[in-house]
Amino acid sequence: MAETLLFPSLFASTREEQHLPCALNQAEHRGLDLGLSLGSIDYDPWIIKKKLTVSDLGELSRLLLPKSLTQKHVLRFMNKSLNERVHSSNGELVTVYDCDMKTKHELVFKYWPSSKSYVLQANWKKEFVNVRKLKEGDQIGLYWDARRSIFVFSLLKRAD
Numbered sequence: 322m323a324e325t326l327l328f329p330s331l332f333a334s335t336r337e338e339q340h341l342p343c344a345l346n347q348a349e350h351r352g353l354d355l356g357l358s359l360g361s362i363d364y365d366p367w368i369i370k371k372k373l374t375v376s377d378l379g380e381l382s383r384l385l386l387p388k389s390l391t392q393k394h395v396l397r398f399m400n401k402s403l404n405e406r407v408h409s410s411n412g413e414l415v416t417v418y419d420c421d422m423k424t425k426h427e428l429v430f431k432y433w434p435s436s437k438s439y440v441l442q443a444n445w446k447k448e449f450v451n452v453r454k455l456k457e458g459d460q461i462g463l464y465w466d467a468r469r470s471i472f473v474f475s476l477l478k479r480a481d
Contacts, residue, residue, distance in 0.1 A: 367462025367477060368394040375457055378450050383442035386463070391439040398467040407439075408432045416471040417441065417463075419449070430472075441472070449474070456480050 369390045371377075377384050386395075396404055406413035412431025419426065429443040449455060458480025464473050 366464050366473075367475065369463040370477065371461055373455055373457055373459045373461060378446070378455060378457060380446075381442070382444070382446035383440040384445050386439040386441065388438050395465040398465055399470070403470065417474050418471050419474045421475050422453070
């Protein structure tokens with residue numbers, strides 16, 4: 322079943338439901354052919370890119386997200402009630418779709434007032450760090466799919 326997928330702040334495209342735009346991070350798919358006389362554009366959906374640190378991989382089981390990018394490219398596209406729950410003490414359970422593995426995971430997305438930052442936590446270490454064998458220096462990408470109200474995740478580059 323095809324449905325509309327909103328790419329962050331750019332345009333809508335039709336994709337098969339199970340195939341979120343993961344391949345766009347691969348070199349052979351850099352240009353997105355729009356079928357226009359203009360040819361293709363170089364579009365990178367990975368709004369939030371992060372090189373993983375030791376603290377992202379540790380026992381706290383949480384991924385620290387860049388505050389300004391999260392506010393600009395995630396929170397402003399969430400509905401008001403979801404945004405309020407993210408800022409509550411418990412945070413909000415959200416789906417994170419790993420488009421490389423084609424798996425869905427439930428993590429808690431919340432604001433940490435003590436560090437004035439946003440985190441994805443709960444099953445982060447078990448379902449991403451351990452399963453994907455993530456290491457310090459690996460680069461990941463995330464974006465918020467406003468249409469489905471989910472995060473989309475990809476491992477963009479392994480550490481050297």
